[in-house]
Amino acid sequence: MAIKLDHVFYTYSEGTAYEMHALKDVSLEIPDGQFLGIIGHTGSGKSTLIQHLNGLMQPTKGTVSYNGEDIWADKYDRRNLRFHVGLVFQYPEYQLFEEDVLKDVCFGPKNMGLTPEECEKRAREALEQVGVPEEIFRKSPFDLSGGQKRRVAIAGILAMNPDVLILDEPTAGLDPKGRDEILDQVKYLHDKRGITVILVSHSMEDVAKYVDRLIVMNKGEKAYDAIPSEVFSHYKELEKIGLAAPQMTYIMHDLKEKGFDVDVHADTVEEARDSILHALGTRG
Amino acid sequence: MLRDITIGQYYPADSVLHRLDPRVKFVGTIVYIISLFVFQNWGYLLGTAFLIAIIVLSKVPFSFMIKGLKTIVALLIFTMVLNAFLTPGTILWQWKFLHVTEEGLIVAAKMGIRLVYLILGASILTLTTTPNKLTDGLEALFKPLKALHVPVHEIAMMMSIALRFIPILLEETDKIMKAQMARGADFEKGGLIAKIKAMVPLLVPLFVSAFRRANDLALAMEARCYHGGDNRTQMNPLKYERRDHIAYIILAVYLAASIIGRVLFKW
Numbered sequence: 159m160a161i162k163l164d165h166v167f168y169t170y171s172e173g174t175a176y177e178m179h180a181l182k183d184v185s186l187e188i189p190d191g192q193f194l195g196i197i198g199h200t201g202s203g204k205s206t207l208i209q210h211l212n213g214l215m216q217p218t219k220g221t222v223s224y225n226g227e228d229i230w231a232d233k234y235d236r237r238n239l240r241f242h243v244g245l246v247f248q249y250p251e252y253q254l255f256e257e258d259v260l261k262d263v264c265f266g267p268k269n270m271g272l273t274p275e276e277c278e279k280r281a282r283e284a285l286e287q288v289g290v291p292e293e294i295f296r297k298s299p300f301d302l303s304g305g306q307k308r309r310v311a312i313a314g315i316l317a318m319n320p321d322v323l324i325l326d327e328p329t330a331g332l333d334p335k336g337r338d339e340i341l342d343q344v345k346y347l348h349d350k351r352g353i354t355v356i357l358v359s360h361s362m363e364d365v366a367k368y369v370d371r372l373i374v375m376n377k378g379e380k381a382y383d384a385i386p387s388e389v390f391s392h393y394k395e396l397e398k399i400g401l402a403a404p405q406m407t408y409i410m411h412d413l414k415e416k417g418f419d420v421d422v423h424a425d426t427v428e429e430a431r432d433s434i435l436h437a438l439g440t441r442g
Numbered sequence: 443m444l445r446d447i448t449i450g451q452y453y454p455a456d457s458v459l460h461r462l463d464p465r466v467k468f469v470g471t472i473v474y475i476i477s478l479f480v481f482q483n484w485g486y487l488l489g490t491a492f493l494i495a496i497i498v499l500s501k502v503p504f505s506f507m508i509k510g511l512k513t514i515v516a517l518l519i520f521t522m523v524l525n526a527f528l529t530p531g532t533i534l535w536q537w538k539f540l541h542v543t544e545e546g547l548i549v550a551a552k553m554g555i556r557l558v559y560l561i562l563g564a565s566i567l568t569l570t571t572t573p574n575k576l577t578d579g580l581e582a583l584f585k586p587l588k589a590l591h592v593p594v595h596e597i598a599m600m601m602s603i604a605l606r607f608i609p610i611l612l613e614e615t616d617k618i619m620k621a622q623m624a625r626g627a628d629f630e631k632g633g634l635i636a637k638i639k640a641m642v643p644l645l646v647p648l649f650v651s652a653f654r655r656a657n658d659l660a661l662a663m664e665a666r667c668y669h670g671g672d673n674r675t676q677m678n679p680l681k682y683e684r685r686d687h688i689a690y691i692i693l694a695v696y697l698a699a700s701i702i703g704r705v706l707f708k709w
Contacts, residue, residue: 214620237626245624252614253621255646265643269626300650314625 160322160354161188161211161243166220168206180206181217182378188356190321193348195365195386196358198375199400204358205248207375208324211356212236212243241270244320248327250311254299259290259310262299266318277317284317285310287347289339305336312340316347322354323347329364341368362404366390366425374401387423406430413437452572457501459570463686464579466693471567473693477700478556478563485703486555492696493559502569511561518557525550573605582680595671603659611652618647 168181180203188194198204209215210222213229213236222229229239247253256262263281272280285295288309294302299310312328325344329337345368348355359365365372365386372389374382376399382389390396393403393411404425410433413420421433454460459467474492481489497504511518531545568576581598588594619629622643629640 209620212624214623237623237628240624241626247617247621247624250621252651253618253625253643253647255643255650265622265627266625269628318625 160190160192160225162186162221162223163210164221164223166210166217166222168203168210168215169218172218179378181210184220184378184380186373186380186383188322188354190354191348191352193345193355193368193370194357195369195372196356196375197360197362197365197372197401198381201377202375203378204375205326206378208245208326208356208358211322211324212240212245214240214245241266241318242320243322243324244315244318245324246312246315246326246328248330250314251299251304251307253314254307254311257298258296259285259299259302260295263310263313263317266314270318280317280319281313284313287316287343288313289343305332308332308336309340320353322356324356324358326358327360328357329359329361337364344368362390362402363406363426366404366406374399387425390425391423451568453502453506453569455501455570457499457570458685459496459500459566461685462570462689463680463682464571464575465583465680466682466686466689467567467571468579468583470689470693471564473697474563475560477697478559480700480704482704484707485700486552488696488699488703489559493563496566497562500566500570502566507562507565507569511558514557514561518554521557522550522554525553574602577602577605578676578680593671595674599671607652607655610655611648614651615644615648618644618651 163184163186166181166184167179170176170178170180184203184207196204196207206215210217213222216230224239224243227234229236254262256265260278260281263284264277267277267280282295290306290309290313294306294310299307302310308328308331312325315323323344328340328344332340341364344355344357347353357365357369369386372382372384372386373380374389374396381399382392390403390407393407396403406427406429407422407425410420410422410424410430413434414422418434419437421429424430424433474489477485477489477492497507526542526546526549527540529543529546529549531543533541533543534547535542571579577598580601581594584592584594584598619627623629627640627643629637629644632640
């Protein structure tokens with residue numbers, strides 16, 4: 159079992175007038191190799207939740223375990239944990255600081271204590287994985303475009319070869335091609351290397367397309383925890399808590415109401431296409 | 443952790459002090475500070491009465507006010523101990539070369555009271571006045587200096603913007619720290635040199651971010667036709683009300699009483 163949360167609570171400014179319950183009694187188990195999606199309205203506790211997964215935040219109540227060990231136990235090395243559970247924050251390009259791209263991506267491996275040769279090897283691999291061409295390696299990170307900066311920042315985490323990769327809205331602010339490239343790359347790493355991936359997103363379409371399991375957060379609590387198509391079948395309730403279902407879900411439901419024998423659980427464009435063609439075929 | 447820094451914290455409440463013009467409060471604070479240094483002995487009773495009156499009038503919980511004192515407890519004790527031991531006079535207690543004198547104890551007590559009253563009184567200013575009202579008040583009070591080519595408006599604007607950006611930059615620092623910690627940065631270990639080196643991944647992005655924000659803010663202000671202070675009006679210009687005039691009179695009487703008390707009666 160990779161990560162386990164047991165009745166985790168997190169309260170900001172406990173006991174003061176500004177008290178805010180960000181997480182309320184959240185329990186979940188994330189098995190190795192899962193591709194998990196987390197969605198929720200702004201302020202639902204998503205960012206707070208993922209910062210508990212690599213020990214950046216400590217629960218006010220409850221336990222967080224990695225591979226069976228309580229990460230807040232005495233003498234547990236949380237810095238080492240962060241090399242295994244990599245977290246890419248939202249707008250990660252704001253963390254770039256080194257003289258050139260290669261050096262910046264080396265920061266993670268360097269902190270792990272690897273030799274300079276190994277660091278550079280990992281950095282080059284990671285940059286190749288995110289599609290950053292070699293000409294850019296010696297440029298200053300501040301001279302890059304937004305999309306390139308984003309990729310370099312993600313490479314900075316990939317270079318640590320984490321077993322778990324958490325991405326907080328990795329596609330925010332990117333153009334459609336950039337979004338597809340990054341997510342396809344993450345999917346590839348998941349399938350090829352078997353890493354556990356946790357994707358926090360506001361895009362229902364992205365989530366429907368890539369994840370095996372979807373958790374919906376609402377006001378600090380887990381509202382839903384199931385496979386995507388099951389979660390999206392509750393689209394009316396999702397709307398009430400400030401979310402929605404993928405566009406396909408609405409289209410399929412409308413078609414079904416108009417009399418087409420389509421599968422309302424199809425929530426990606428590919429699934430919908432297949433279902434519609436099938437329905438048209440059987441109509442003759 | 444970073445959230446707990448309360449620099450000149452404003453406490454929202456509906457009190458007569460909150461409604462006073464910030465200029466009155468500034469002048470009042472200065473008058474109060476002067477009075478604390480004018481008082482000798484019994485004058486402190488007058489000062490205490492004044493302090494209690496404004497604490498009650500401010501409607502700010504006393505427990506909140508005490509928080510500001512926590513930071514100077516060390517300084518307070520240090521000053522008092524120093525005064526107790528180093529003032530010459532009639533010796534009350536002696537051990538080897540250390541001696542405590544009667545005069546020393548009195549001076550220490552007076553110093554202590556002065557410091558505590560000073561901090562409490564000055565914090566009432568920031569507790570009952572929003573940062574923006576404070577800078578408006580300062581700008582209005584220092585306007586006469588414009589004749590001497592002092593850029594009063596620009597300085598006041600700089601102060602407002604700085605105050606506005608403190609919480610934003612604090613939050614940014616927190617975010618960057620966490621992002622670098624997620625890559626294994628360690629801000630705690632090692633000696634001084636190591637700690638300073640570890641600050642680079644924090645300070646570089648922070649500075650870049652601050653410059654970027656400053657640039658964006660300047661563009662945004664210019665896009666709304668900001669061109670400096672000349673002929674610039676305010677949405678809520680400071681205007682004296684009756685309560686402000688009454689407050690000035692009370693302050694004048696208080697100051698006069700303190701000075702007369704000291705001069706005539708050695709209070």
